[in-house]
Amino acid sequence: MEPLNYLESFIQAAETGSFSAAARRLGLTPAAVSKNVARLEASLGLRLFQRSTRSLTLTSGGERFLHQIGGAFATVQDAIVNAAADEGQPSGVLKVGMALAFGREYVLPMLDGFLERYPAVLPDWHFDNRAVDLIGDGFDAAIGGGIELTQGVVARELARAHVVAAASPAYVAQRRMPEHPSELAEFDSIVRRSAGTGRAKVWTLRHENGDEALAAGRPRIIFDDPEAMAYAAMRGLGVALLPMPHAARWLKSGALVRLLPGWRGDAGPVSVYYPSKKLLPAKTRVFVDHVVEHFRKPEMVALLDSRNY
Structure with missing residues (x-):
């Protein structure tokens, strides 16, 4: 299987632009990857990379070779793995x-x-x-x-990650429960910052009857982690709009209670x-x-x- 090892070292080095990065992927030393590539070049009689102290770039011949063998190599690898699996357990x-x-x-x-x-x-x-x-x-x-x-x-x-409004029993015990998302404006809000935009996330909630409304409370805390939001809500710091995977455990245990039953947002799959x-x-x-x-x-x-x- 040595020729396959040479090819894999070449492909990984070409994709990462570095013998060191290729070595990390393959679990080898950079010297071993470099040696595999050199042996492949010798067997082909073709220089595949231009090497310098700062960069590793494909030659024109290396680019053509990568294009020709890339997909075929992946198919051969998968065939070997699946052939081995047919003889026993996946491994x-x-x-x-x-x-x-x-x-x-x-x-x-x-x-x-x-x-x-x-x-x-x-x-x-x-x-x-x-x-x-x-x-x-x-x-x-x-x-x-x-x-x-x-x-x-x-x-x-x-699963679908539906978003629901939740707060601690102690927090809601001191207040009138909201009946519409617009009423969350009267409550302290534990807000989530969008990882993509850096802005505070504003959710649109949909009722089972098809109505839609924005849910915007008074920002009290801004976090970028829904798990942290759940813990802050359990400490009575405000209302959090939580994806169900982060709310379900605490709603089931009673550590959080759901506000606005029948209303939920959609955070996607x-x-x-x-x-x-x-x-x-x-x-x-x-x-x-x-x-x-x-x-x-x-x-x-x-x-x-x-x-x-």
Whole structure:
């Protein structure tokens, strides 16, 4: 398989523009990647890179070669992985990115069952609230909401992230419960800052009867993390408009109560994302199927359904 190793080192170095970055992806040393590329160049009789102390750029011949072999190499890799899987269990390191709170609360509990079914898979999970670059950072999959689909990436929806108004029992006990989103203007608001624009998020809520209205309270606190907003709301600091994945646990326990029943916003889908390939590696395919199966369970559907609170 040495020629395949040479090709993989070349492709990763070309994509990252660095032997060091390619080495991090492949779990090798930069010297090993450089040596693999040099051996490939020797076997081809072709210089693939222009090297300097500061940069690594493809030659014209290197660009043509990358264009010719890139897709074919991925197909060969996938075929090897799937052929091996046909003889036994899916195996290998499974690199997955997910938001910290969501992953801990909803994805981690399914890990036991996944490992029982696929003991040869080694989960390498990265908990980070920032969206990951699946292709650029070498992830097998990612789970989250509001992730823009780029070329070569597909998604399977797990749940809708509906937004509801919530506050602590102590906070609402001192006030008249609102009956319309416009009445939130009389309440302290724990506001979420949009990661994309940096501005405070203003939600439009829709009633079950089809009516729509803006929900804008008096800004008291601005956070960029919905989990922190939930904890601030539980401390009685105001009303928070929370996505159901961050509100459900506390609504169920009674630590938060829902305001404006019947009204909710739509924050879009929570999905599992993975690279679009004709031959998806077995470890990724079974993981995606396992996650989707987990979120289709009646208890999970009921937990994240805002109509149940």
